[in-house]
Amino acid sequence: MLSLRLGYVLALAGLSKAGTVVWSGSFDSYETAADFDKWSWANQVGEYQWYIHGDGPTSDYLALDEAYKNPAVETEAHGLKLTISSNATWNSNMERAELIPQTTADLGTGTLYYHFSIKREEENAPDSTLEHQILFFESHFTELKYGIGSPTTDLQWYVGGTSQWGTDFVPGTWFNFAYEIDFDGQTVALWASTDDAELEKVGDAVSASTSTNSADFHVGVLRIVNQDPPEDWYISGVYIESGDITTSVAGVAANATSTAAKRDGKFGRL
Known part of the structure; x- marks a missing residue:
């Protein structure tokens, strides 16, 4: 006893x-890609808003499978494969497929940690000669970028339009991140690791115009240039927490x- x-x-x-989970972006709320279509402005259900994409069916852009998640993530059964292509244009000539948190929680106060993992493979690999904006806020005060800077093959962390840190975006490896955002102190720091390794702080706090209306964190990818071939991006372990950061x-x-x-x-x- x-x-x-x-x-x-x-x-x-x-x-x-x-930490305390403020919003969970687990893809386990969705059994098939068609489930994302249940959300609309008139029927705001699920974990995500889904409106930033091309005119094709959702299955052109989103797919769910156990093989698409980081095996180290124990809090979800499947991850997301997100595809951008020449038919993924939305409100521009840029290729876009992006999910937005659907929540009544305040995602822009105090210090919050925005967690996610991403991966690429050799098949349908992202083009390192074209600029990509990845997991970003509407104002782009912090984001990941690929295909820009030196070298363009690095996955880079940007704050306010300036590169702060980068790493070689090798295929077949999960890259884990947490944006440490102090909304009151107006700073952003970065935690990172690969595969199942615990997160470590790789970028100290940088001044930034931190702000969000809790509905402008883009879980997805924007490619500046619209051209073939299609690209696949893998996303897993998305959530936002307050309190102490969970490094596992x-x-x-x-x-x-x-x-x-x-x-x-x-x-x-x-």
Whole structure:
């Protein structure tokens, strides 16, 4: 009985060290690509708004599968393959396929951590000679970019239009990120890792015009130039948390649960 109580107390301690999820962008709310179409301005349901895309069916741009998620993420069963192509134009001649949080939560106050993982493969690989804007805010105060800067093959973190950090965007590797945004202090920092490694701070806080109306974080990709061939981007582990940052890529709930179980002796010694 004592060991069970101790395990419970330690589980609570593990939970206290993890952040609090403000909004979950898990793709497990959707069984097929067609489920994204259930959202509309008149029927605002689900985790995401879905209106920034071309005229084709949603299956042209979005696909769900267990193979599309980061295996290290324990809080979702499948990830997203997002495809941009010459038929993905929206309100411009640029290729765009982007999801927006559907939530009543305030995603623009205090210090929040915007988590996500992305990957590319050799097949339908992004063109490193063309500028891409990735997981960005409407004002572009912070974002990832690809196909711009030096070298153009780097995945780069931008703040206010200036590159702050970059890494070689090699195929077949999951790149995990968290934007650490202090909306009150007007700064942005970056945490990053690859595959199942824990997040580490790779970019110190930089002054930025931090702001959001909680409905302008673009979970997707914009390519400046519209031309063939199509490109595939893989996205997983999307969520926003407050409090202490969760550095485990497994996720907030999974990290707390697995840590408590280990401490309770279910998986051997911690």
